[in-house]
Amino acid sequence: MFGMRIAIAELRDGKDRFTLTASPEGLDLILAGMEFIEPITVEVASRKFGLEVSLRLRVRTTIRMVCARCTKEFDCPFDSEIELFVKAQKGGNSFSDFMDEDFAWLDRDRGVIELAERIREEIILELPQFPLCDDNCGGIEYQNKTEKPIDDKWQVLKKLKNKIDK
Ligand SMILES: [Zn+2]
Numbered sequence: 001m002f003g004m005r006i007a008i009a010e011l012r013d014g015k016d017r018f019t020l021t022a023s024p025e026g027l028d029l030i031l032a033g034m035e036f037i038e039p040i041t042v043e044v045a046s047r048k049f050g051l052e053v054s055l056r057l058r059v060r061t062t063i064r065m066v067c068a069r070c071t072k073e074f075d076c077p078f079d080s081e082i083e084l085f086v087k088a089q090k091g092g093n094s095f096s097d098f099m100d101e102d103f104a105w106l107d108r109d110r111g112v113i114e115l116a117e118r119i120r121e122e123i124i125l126e127l128p129q130f131p132l133c134d135d136n137c138g139g140i141e142y143q144n145k146t147e148k149p150i151d152d153k154w155q156v157l158k159k160l161k162n163k164i165d166k
Contacts, residue, residue, distance in 0.1 A: 004119065006044070008088050008111035011053060016046045020115070024061075027120045032163070034127070035064040037075060042119060051108060053086040059119055067133035068159050070140050074133040080126045082118065086111070 004022055024036035043058040061078045084098055088108035095111070096104035098118040106113070 004042070004114065004116040006046075006055070006113040006115065008053060008086065008106050008113070009109055011046055011048045013048050016048075017044065018046075019043050022116065022119070027116055027123070029120060029123060031124075031127075033066050036061055037064050038062050040119065040123070042115065051088040053088060055084045055086075055113070057082040057084070057115070057119070059122055061123075063127070065128075065131045067137055068130045069132060069137045072133050074131075076128070076131060078123065078126070080122055082122055084113070084118075086113065 004020055004027075020042040022040045022042070024030070024040065027040060029036065029040075038061055040059065040061040043060070045056040045058075047054045059078070059080050059082065063076050063078055064073055065076050066073055083102060085103045086096070087103075087105050088111060089105060090108060092105045092107040092111055094107050095114060096106055097114045097116075098104060099121070104113070
């Protein structure tokens with residue numbers, strides 16, 4: 001979980017942009033049936049005016065997953081945005097991980113934003129529940145036309161069962 005912390009005092013006044021990078025292991029993102037084929041990059045657009053700070057995070061990576069219909073592996077781009085707001089004050093909290101809400105009161109001198117947990121949560125929540133290699137994926141029968149087509153609904157149940165068995 002290194003490199004995902006931002007100290008309020010170190011943020012530049014006005015607008016700024018910078019990029020943070022994390023490994024999936026660093027964010028504890030080891031997910032069954034999914035492989036991160038590149039690091040997770042977080043482009044941060046910060047605005048700090050007086051005691052008000054806002055951060056817009058663009059979280060991007062590429063995840064290799066298995067199509068729920070045809071069971072083929074495919075690379076799914078991940079792209080999601082998070083907006084966080086901080087009110088800085090003397091005597092505020094020294095730390096926030098933004099797990100309860102996207103707003104925090106932080107100490108203007110000692111305050112630290114820990115982004116790792118929030119980014120981890122964002123990725124897990126935004127992952128497709130039913131990954132498809134293509135919206136029009138015809139399922140397994142298109143992969144092997146000599147085989148008898150298998151009912152799509154049955155495939156879904158089979159996938160669910162595989163998930164539970166794991
Ligand atoms: Zn497919």
